[in-house]
Amino acid sequence: MLGVALLGLAFILVPLLATALRVDWAHFVPLVTDPAALEALGLSLRTAGLSTLVCLLLGVPLAAVLSRAEFPGKRLMRSLVLLPLVVPPVVGGLALLYAFGRFGLLGAPLHALGVEISFSTTAVVLAQAFVSLPYLVLSVEGSLSTTEAGYERVAATLGASPAATWWRVTLPLALPGLLSGTVLAFARCLGEFGATLTFAGNLEGVTRTLPLDIYLVRETDPDSAAALALLLVAVAVLVVGAAHGPWLKPRIRGNAV
């Protein structure tokens, strides 16, 4: 069993190690601090941050309803929420185009109002939020489902309002799931490629995020592509590492219950 586990780990690590070995270390710093690369990294971090915020605003209520409410069609609803996870990102990008594109379902009325989404940074954020929302919802819902709804009932019988129960009991209990879901969503946003390319376009400083930049420089400068790839891996490792820190223990503020 351990052997297969190690094989699985190697399967993930060997390609990443190969990337590190492929990097021209003598020129690593100039390659990754190239203005175009920094612009792309900055855009990636900004859009991923915004997209994660969108995911939190839309995803936490969705997760709360899925874990706490009982209603017909709940299983179907959960499956639908997972769809962006299973459709290829390119398909997601096309779907967004059909919805928000210039001649899309919602794009035409938006266009009439003077709002153009395609080829804008907004489109990048929409693409990233679309593909990463399921990660957040799954994580938060899982966390809420495993915590005892009994605490909430006790809080309610002790006179806490539903809002106070939510902020001081439910949310702290779900905090580990919320944090790891947020981090996963952020990481998925950073790596987004297919939907962005299809829906948002590719222009430096506007829509060219780091993954798109890597794919482009690969055409002419493989060394630079390898260096940037490693940079993206490093950022991802930092982000995921932060998500699994020892500080992520469920806790309830003493005075809440």
Add this chain to the structure above:
Amino acid sequence: MRRESVWVKTAVTGVVLGTAMALSACSASGQGAAAGSASPVAKKTVIVFAAASLKATFTQMADDLKKQHPELDIKLNFAGSQDLVAQIKAGAPADVVATADLATMDKLTANGSVDGTPQHFASNTLTIAVPPSNPANIGSLADLAKPGTRTVLCAVQVPCGAASQKVEKAASLTIKPVSEELSVSDVLGKVASGEADAGLVYKTDVQGSKGKVKGVDFPQSSSAVNTYAIGLVKGAPDADGGRLFLSDVTGDSGQAVLAAAGFGKP
């Protein structure tokens, strides 16, 4: 406990065997394609590596040729010209190689990978692709640079982008695109969907779009003509078959297929 360990062993064996079988199945099908010439039917396999833009025309030529020579089995491998060169340099088996520009072919001849001198067999020029209704009223290259026109171009790093830059220079224009796409098909897609008002693509792309986009020709396109070259790969597994395909491409029937698809004379 005992039962559990048996179960675990079985599961582990299953996983390992399953993975091994899946992997060997992949490689077996990969080899099958290349090893077709050894089959008992004694079919001759000709392997043609061609630029992605030749997909429709070369597929048609191969089908026509197979009808005349039933003993031929023609395998077509389409990719970007750069990728084709990399594959051949890495030792991929090929009899014929056709690139979308001369610079890429030069890399192969310099490397000694081509038998004899490659032949020029077609050319392709840029044209402006617009949605059929031409909403932005594009009539010339200068219209692409007008403020408010949503133009998409290929990024300069890819061949169609380099060609676009050449015609921009020839026309002394600076086009500010709303997007720099990774390939010419991405440009075509953005125009066909109506997201963009115009884009620079090849004449053959417009011809192949089946009415999804309309072409607007412009005189400066003559400053960036792509010449296609075809050559026999040195050490070709089936040099005779390769020569047959090559002469078909440069001959009357092949040239007619290319002309119908919008390619120009070399």
